[in-house]
Every structure is written in C-alpha cells, then in structure tokens.
Amino acid sequence: MLRSIQPEALDSLAACDPRAQRSRRDLRLINILMGNAGSAACALAKELGDGAGIADLGAGDGTFMLRVARQIRPRPVRVALSLVDRAGAISGETTARFRALQWTATPLAADVIEWLHRAPADFDAMTANLFLHHFEPPALRRLLSLVAERTRVFIACEPRRSHLALAASRALWIIGCGPETCEDAVISVRAGFRDDELSQAWPDGRGWELKEGPRGPFVAEKSVFPRDKVCGGFLAATSSPLLEELGLGELFAGCAGPEIRTVALFAGSSQLAAQMPAAPAPCRPFGRAMRREDFDAMLLARAAHFGATIYQPWSVGAVQKEHDGFRCLVRGANQELRARLVIAAHGSWLPGSLATQPRHGAARPSDLIGFKTHFRGAALPSHVMPLLAFPGGYGGLVNSGASSAMASS
Numbered sequence: 001m002l003r004s005i006q007p008e009a010l011d012s013l014a015a016c017d018p019r020a021q022r023s024r025r026d027l028r029l030i031n032i033l034m035g036n037a038g039s040a041a042c043a044l045a046k047e048l049g050d051g052a053g054i055a056d057l058g059a060g061d062g063t064f065m066l067r068v069a070r071q072i073r074p075r076p077v078r079v080a081l082s083l084v085d086r087a088g089a090i091s092g093e094t095t096a097r098f099r100a101l102q103w104t105a106t107p108l109a110a111d112v113i114e115w116l117h118r119a120p121a122d123f124d125a126m127t128a129n130l131f132l133h134h135f136e137p138p139a140l141r142r143l144l145s146l147v148a149e150r151t152r153v154f155i156a157c158e159p160r161r162s163h164l165a166l167a168a169s170r171a172l173w174i175i176g177c178g179p180e181t182c183e184d185a186v187i188s189v190r191a192g193f194r195d196d197e198l199s200q201a202w203p204d205g206r207g208w209e210l211k212e213g214p215r216g217p218f219v220a221e222k223s224v225f226p227r228d229k230v231c232g233g234f235l236a237a238t239s240s241p242l243l244e245e246l247g248l249g250e251l252f253a254g255c256a257g258p259e260i261r262t263v264a265l266f267a268g269s270s271q272l273a274a275q276m277p278a279a280p281a282p283c284r285p286f287g288r289a290m291r292r293e294d295f296d297a298m299l300l301a302r303a304a305h306f307g308a309t310i311y312q313p314w315s316v317g318a319v320q321k322e323h324d325g326f327r328c329l330v331r332g333a334n335q336e337l338r339a340r341l342v343i344a345a346h347g348s349w350l351p352g353s354l355a356t357q358p359r360h361g362a363a364r365p366s367d368l369i370g371f372k373t374h375f376r377g378a379a380l381p382s383h384v385m386p387l388l389a390f391p392g393g394y395g396g397l398v399n400s401g402a403s404s405a406m407a408s409s
C-alpha cells in the first residue's frame with residue numbers, strides 16, 4: 001500500500017461545529033482503544049523530571065496529553081506544557097484538570113510549523129499523537145528537522161499503514177463512531193507509516209537514537225514452523241465463512257483434501273456409514289481436512305499479511321499486568337513485549353508457567369497418549385471420514401490432500 005495523503009474532514013470543520021465535536025469525542029474513544037496515551041506515558045516517564053518543559057504538537061482538544069499526564073508514573077510536577085494546535089479547541093476545563101496535576105498547560109492556537117520556527121530550543125520533550133501522518137514528505141522532513149533542533153526527546157504515535165489497520169478503521173462504525181470519523185480513519189491509515197519511514201524522514205547526523213516500530217498486534221509462537229500437530233486437521237463446513245473472511249477460502253480449497261460427504265464408524269470388522277448433511281449457505285456444503293503443518297503456517301502468514309509482527313520461536317513465560325496493559329516476558333531471552341490485550345492462545349494441552357496453562361503433574365496410569373500417522377497411497381475412499389474404535393482408544397482417518405491420509409488417535 002503506497003502512502004497517500006488526503007484532506008481529513010475534521011481539519012476543515014470549525015471547532016464549534018457539532019460534527020467536529022462528535023469527531024473529537026470519537027477520537028478520544030479511538031485513542032483509548034489504541035492505548036497511545038499509555039505508550040507515550042511509559043516512554044515519557046523515563047525522560048521527565050519535576051519542572052520539565054513539554055510541547056504537544058497537534059494537541060487537538062488536549063485530552064490526549066491529559067491522559068498521558070495522568071498515567072505517567074512517577075508523575076513529575078511543575079511541568080510546563082504547551083498544547084499547540086491551530087484549531088484552538090482546548091477548553092478551560094481541560095487546562096484546569098492539568099492544574100490539578102500541578103501541570104501548567106498553555107493552549108497555543110497556531111500552525112505547528114510556524115510555531116516551531118519561533119519556539120525556544122530547550123524543550124525536554126515533544127510529543128505528537130496521530131498528527132505527523134497529515135504531512136507530505138517535504139513538510140514532514142521540515143517539521144522533524146525543527147523538532148530535532150528544539151527538544152531532547154520526541155515521541156510520536158501514528159497510524160500504521162497496514163491491511164489490518166485499514167480493516168479496523170473500516171469497522172469503527174461498530175463502536176458508534178460518526179461518518180466523519182469513519183471516513184477520516186481510513187484516510188489516516190492510508191497516510192500512515194510503516195517500516196522505518198519516520199526515521200528516514202528524521203534529519204541526519206545529530207546524534208539521535210531512533211526507535212521506530214509497530215506497537216502490536218504481535219504473535220509469539222514458541223515452535224518453529226512448519227510443524228505438525230496431533231490433530232486430524234478436519235475443518236467442518238461451518239468454518240468456511242471465517243476462512244473466506246480471512247481471504248483464505250481459495251488457498252484452503254487448493255491445499256485441503258476432498259470434501260467429506262460420508263462419516264463412518266469402523267470397529268473390528270464392522271463398518272457403519274452415513275451421509276453427511278450439506279451445510280446451509282454461506283457455508284461451503286462440506287468440510288475438508290488440511291495438514292496442520294500447512295494450515296497453521298497459512299494462518300500465521302495471513303496474520304503477518306494483516307500487519308501482525310511475528311516473534312518465532314519465542315516462548316512467553318510470564319504475563320504481568322501493568323496499569324494500562326500487560327508485559328509479556330519471553331522465556332530464555334532478555335526480551336519483553338507490551339500489549340493492551342493478551343490472548344493466551346497456547347492450546348489447552350501443554351503444561352507451562354502461564355496462569356492460563358495447566359501445571360506439570362506426575363504421570364498417572366489413566367493418562368492418554370496421542371499420536372498421528374501419515375499414510376501414502378491409502379485405500380480409504382476419498383470422501384469418507386471414519387472413526388476407528390479399538391480396545392483402549394479411538395482415532396480418526398481422513399484424506400488431507402497431497403495423496404495422504406492422516407490418522408490421529
């Protein structure tokens with residue numbers, strides 16, 4: 001996706017316009033969901049002391065910085081904060097809330113680049129939230145160059161130009177955002193950044209340490225792919241709409257085994273068979289099996305395509321709650337990942353150290369053992385999926401494509 005910068009509706013609306021007011025309300029909600037204030041607060045906490053001077057560029061209604069100020073731990077006092085935004089939408093109520101934190105907030109209704117030209121060069125920190133993406137490359141370079149001359153630290157949270165962010169921005173109506181916000185969100189993502197584009201726009205040779213990277217979503221997977229699993233790999237027909245939604249319908253159809261139209265029970269020399277009922281639309285009529293080494297790799301690649309950063313092989317050993325999210329500690333490495341939301345998708349079988357995983361226990365005689373075998377040239381009719389019953393256990397057999405049948409027990 002190439003970067004494209006289009007005017008956003010909010011920029012052309014007067015601060016008192018009800019549509020602008022609704023958009024600013026929506027933006028507050030989006031900022032909360034994105035967790036940008038928490039990220040900025042974490043980054044600022046290491047840099048600020050009492051009496052610091054900060055400028056927030058493109059400050060909007062000032063509430064983003066207010067949330068940052070409330071989340072900084074330890075919170076510095078006697079901070080002088082310049083809130084620079086040409087819309088002049090910062091209320092007396094907001095500045096009073098800063099005062100309660102012993103911060104002096106000064107709203108400055110000005111064009112940021114013009115203001116930077118005459119701003120002093122002694123700021124401890126400057127911040128920008130969802131602001132830099134408004135600028136074409138030459139103006140962005142000029143702005144960053146002025147910033148670099150005037151502050152010790154610069155922290156920016158910007159939209160990531162990715163398919164996942166685009167899909168999320170198109171779904172904002174679900175959380176009640178108005179038409180202007182929904183439209184602006186898509187424009188913002190298309191104007192956003194990826195890789196090290198912001199670092200590239202930063203002026204050279206000034207002794208800055210630059211850190212730029214995606215802030216979630218990420219996938220930490222402990223095993224190296226491709227890897228097999230003790231699993232039949234059969235996907236019921238009812239899963240097909242989800243695969244379509246992920247854009248994987250065709251790929252799955254090309255790699256999976258034949259449609260399973262008959263279920264059967266094989267026990268000793270007895271065999272029972274029954275026709276599988278066809279699933280109703282929008283499902284495909286019948287389910288199919290796919291090798292797990294292919295299926296899981298396909299899903300992981302799709303997550304990466306949608307913008308997820310993949311850390312593999314990384315095993316998460318502990319998840320710690322922080323004030324605005326979680327810290328995931330990676331086992332055996334001095335690494336950690338921070339996220340607002342963690343999905344513990346580690347399966348239910350493997351014991352581990354996470355609170356959501358089963359503990360290691362002593363083996364018992366009643367424990368089950370699972371195994372899986374791949375057969376080439378199997379005589380199993382292609383559309384039949386039998387359940388095999390044998391003394392002490394059971395298993396399944398299914399054609400999984402690439403002339404192989406899988407048995408898992």
Ligand SMILES: Cc1cc2nc3c(=O)[nH]c(=O)nc-3n(C[C@H](O)[C@H](O)[C@H](O)COP(=O)(O)OP(=O)(O)OC[C@H]3O[C@@H](n4cnc5c(N)ncnc54)[C@H](O)[C@@H]3O)c2cc1C
Pocket residue numbers: 220221222223229230231232233234235236314315316317345346347348350352354370371408409
């Ligand atoms: C014999 C058998 C046959 C089955 N047949 C079928 C079938 O035909 N169809 C079907 O739909 N289901 C089947 N299942 C069930 C199916 O395998 C599971 O429901 C499914 O794999 C669960 O998916 P999951 O993503 O929750 O967990 P998993 O598939 O187990 O994935 C969890 C992942 O998390 C990783 N992980 C674990 N801990 C960590 C950590 N600390 N840090 C980072 N990564 C970690 C693991 O490496 C793994 O890749 C079968 C199960 C068995 C045992």
